[in-house]
Amino acid sequence: MFTIKKIALLVGVAVLGLCAYQLPISLGNDPVYKDIDPTVKPGDDFFAYANGGWIKRNPIPAAYSSWGIGNVVGEEIRDRLKKINEDAMNANAPVGSNTQKIGDFYYSGLDTLALEREGVNPLQAQLTLIDQARTAADIVHVAAYLSTYGTRSFISAGVGQDAKNSSKMIVQLRQGGLSLPNRDYYFKTDARTSKIRNDFQTNHLPTMLKLSGWDGQKAAKGAESVYKIEKFLADSNRRLEDMRDPYRNYNKMTVAKLNELTPGINWSTVFKDMELKAVDSVIVGQPEYYRAVNTALKTFTIDDWKAYMRWKLISSNAAYLNKALDEENFRFTGTVLAGRKEQLPRWKRVLDTENGIMGELLGQLFVKEYFPLAAKKRYADMVEAMRIAYREHIEKLDWMSAATKQKALTKLNAIQPKVGYPDKWKDFSTLQTDRKSYAGNVLRARHWAYLINANKLGKPVDHTEWGMTPQTYNASYSPSNNEITLPAAQFIIPGVKDADVDDAVVYGYAAASTIGHEITHGFDDQGRQFDAKGNLKAWWTPQDSAKFTARAQMLVNQFNNCVVLDSLHVNGKATLGENIADLGGIAIGITAFKKTAQYKEGKTINGLTPMQRYFLGYALGWLGHARNESLANQILTDVHSPGFLRVNVPFSDTPEFYEAFKIKKGDKMWVDADKRVKIW
Template sequence: MIKHYQKFILGGLALTAVALNAYIAVPNDPVFNNLDTSVSPGTDFFKYANGGWLKRNPIPAAYSSWGIGNVVSEELRDRLKKINEDALAANASKGTITQKIGDFYFTGLDTVNIEKRGIDPLKEQLALIDEANDINGVLNAAAVLTTTGTRNMIGSRVGQDAKNSSKMMLQLGQAGLGLPNRDYYFKTDARTTKIRTDYTTNHLPAMLKISGYNDDQAKAGAESVYKIEKFLADSSRKLEKLRDPYANYHKMTIAQLNALTPDINWNTVFRSLELKSVDSVIVGQPEYYRALNTALKTFPASDWKAYLRWKLISSYASYLNNAADAESFRFSGKVISGRKEQLPRWKRVLDTENGLMGEALGFLFVKEYFPVTAKQRYTDMVEAIRQAYREHIAKLDWMSPETKQKALVKLNGIHPKVGYPDKWKDFSTLLMDRESYAGNVMRARHWAYMVNINKLGKPVDHTEWGMTPQTYNASYSPSNNEITLPAAQFTIPGVKDSEIDDAVAYGYVAASTIGHEITHGFDDEGRLFDAKGNLKTWWTPTDSVKFTKRANMLADQFSSYVVLDSLHVNGKATLGENIADLGGIVLGIDAFKKTKQYKDGKPINGLTPMQRFFLGYAIGWLGQERDEALANQILTDVHAPGFLRVNGPFSDVPEFYEAFHIKKGDRMWLAPDKRVKIW
């Protein structure tokens, strides 16, 4: 260990001299073991913190990216595999969770039956499409397909009214595209052009042929599909424009909606969507639905049949025969994401099962893998972050007392969901058998659809979770003013929770997860919602101007980062996440400063407590992406690439400069007047 310590010092990190007899050596150290000391922390902190791990862990062929989330997912899959194999062998009574899990897993692995059935599981839906000979028939087919999870030009769901969070309402948003988003139809750079060419000349014809078309029909159908999609894309909003909750809120009566789209009878469409008692709807992007109305008149029924056939086959390709599955992966996996090969089938089946009935798996998962002590540790950490936020608000020099008071009310009202639900979903009405994999997926999708639409007109269920306990992610809900922190999100692979020191835990969890999610309640979008989750003005106009000025500085900072080729980060689209990252870090620092470890100041493996905090945060974004996936992320994702979620906000934080002796001339150094401070 002394040998490693000497190498660590020589690697260019300026540390306070530590006597060897005061040196604490920890072998299973998740931050020390990841270091690349050939990189100076002032040059590229992300590579310094994570470079050792990245060199040892190249991206596997079956993945478009590889990082800590993947490693956690691999551990979780192994655990879920055991749960499924036990269910498979249990011969459980019909209707039990064990029977449903076992039967789903059985059909997913039964490739002989899947291949034998071909596209037969879709025959009823294909027949419905074939009968669509006019606008009403097209809309009816699209609506029915929606109920079993085939996404198409109707983008409907039931969710909370942004201006009355106690009410569940029908929402309509832009939809209908086959490429990842509208920019793929119009950007002319070589990378995007190549993807678009493959889509139109190879992928669409191949999938339509698999759906039952002959060569001529498939070629003509592909042209029809692309014409419709490009027409809809032209009236679809850009990524950054979708982040303005006021601009994407248009409440209408059904009469007003019918007037917006005079060729669409929405009362009839809603019946096909199995909706009851719809008196009003929130339309996110009215111009999209005006364009859809025009498209329904402009393009003949034969074009729409090809479009709906394509939507159906693409939605179910992964659950059908090898021809459909392989072509779907070739385009989505290889061309879009840069993956070289598919995951093993059992992993794909588990991932599908997790998406469809993950909470049923989660119930079994947490009993075995998430101890009560861990739940309590992170529940306490939420309160430590909340207290740090209170103190930050009190000290703000740019916010008025009036807005501060309301901000504290909102902060105190944030409800944390930690680890797993107190009330679990009821899967008793979900039917599973051993007949058909695609059939099981279809029933599960319809079950989930009915769960969603049956919320219409009912009180909001604040006990419901939007994530499963085994999900490596977290979230903030503006309408509920709550954060959701699944059990898996606290996991550092290969290290027991009891072995993680507070410095690392406060960086990895308190800053990058808890502080991040709480700050979302006060980012450029979340701040527009009040303590009860309603879209409502509660800031003074002067405070809003001051906030926006600071937020724009952060947007400009991130827009200056070049990621790949000529692709820059979209600072406006990623602004909410970047505000949350910066807020989480400064809150995590102040919460950590109150811990015994920080006050004792004892280094571990030559790293001071504050250095370990920053390294712990960096673990949260440990990973690397293929160029294809990175390009796709820049165009479609509101999150900046992981390495910039470390290097970007750290350059704004004074404690980072102090901990690692960052000086003028270092690449990580920002001039003091350029450093952003919001919360």
């Protein structure tokens, strides 16, 4: 289970390091001063003050639903990866080498003539399997088998750590079955959601089924079948906020009990079809969903299910097929859902797909050229500086008992950081690629990755494995491993040399927004329920737990009151974990920054004090803006609040912010002292 700080983007690596700040920093080379919008008062809208200049100069490109710092870095890194791929493609490398695998995959994705010749032929064997289904048991078999090649349908299963026994890998079943982003899209009646749902039902579904080879009448009838199955399943999907309760979403049972839960499904056969061996027990996240699946298999006809499975197969692979399917897939998922006006150039899309499938293979080549070994130590040192600061915060808490404090400190001390890139790389020796078929490469790679996961069942947890690539602009905390993952790419500031970034900006941008944020996830509303060994276990006293919940509820209320679009409010409960991590990261980062020479000397840079630069550095981490379609989708589906609120709301709770920018009562960001939230 990963708690992700930011929406993942393909980006690259640089060394930011804990360099000593240098004076003077020129205005044009100052990573925060140049983005300020002086027409905005810091106390009215700090996000707009800090980032407004950049936003005015940088409209969202047509191919994107949002545009920000991660995208800017991503463009630079795509160019670097493009060179790696082009060199690999032209290297005539030996079959089986990493260079051959990269080069052939890239070549196949760019070969649009082959894509047009193939049409849906790469899926023909799977389409035939669907067409041959005669019974509900056949449909279950098809769904189980296709899931091993990346087609997600009504069975959503994988192998992961047992939340209550983190040393054991166990089969886990989760809700699923939907094509729209989540259950709310099937039931909300506002104009925006209704328009999306109508397009999906009456336009996108029949068009895609027709492009898959069905005539218009059959495609229209099939679309009706798909939608009614999905709406039925959506009714038993839990809401976004309900998925954050680790106890409610932990339902361990034997396979025999699972068969009793869904008497129409033989799970022993299903697990065999999914190449999962010796399954004795499972964790069912949402039992009511699988009861609904059992009912649906009896309720809907075999022809209904054939249409559904055909749709799931085609939609799961449309981006790797011919132009007509690819463009219709983008029209709905890219434009209708996210507001993008055009697709990325093909080479960028192929790179992004490749990065998702064999990103660590690219990462090996990437860090060899762009990331020196010394950087790992620099970031490790910053992690320890933040750990020391967090320790001080826990020790000084006035609401937590000594008994719980001691266990919190034990957990904090046990957090393992993964910094920069893996010490041990994944083995890609059994992955096969060629130049014949792009979709064929994707299917093989998905099956390869699936088997890697499936083969973890019954084996010790590999704590050296990374869930992200070094070139990913993101970071994470894993409750079951009690570890933070900090890819090297997360710390780059585009257009500025590392040595030119002063400590104040570094501590806001890197220490608070990333490192402190991820450490705090271990103590947010969800992470705090796992102990130092990564097990779901009650280690708080009831009184301390109640006090934490009361403080957290204040944060829920703050975000519930935030209006983003029209009548769309932030879901304070669903976003609580990220909001706690933001607030904690800022507070801990301030404590760590106050120990630096720059803060103690207090000299200004370009008229900005060290603490002002700290807050500007934090805001830089959320530099960007998004289309309305993307914001609406985020509010309904994402546990992250929009970036401008992730700056303004926690800053309004931070006393040092008021002091740094002389915020006064009457300023729009002012919050009375007794209403400010303080947790960590």
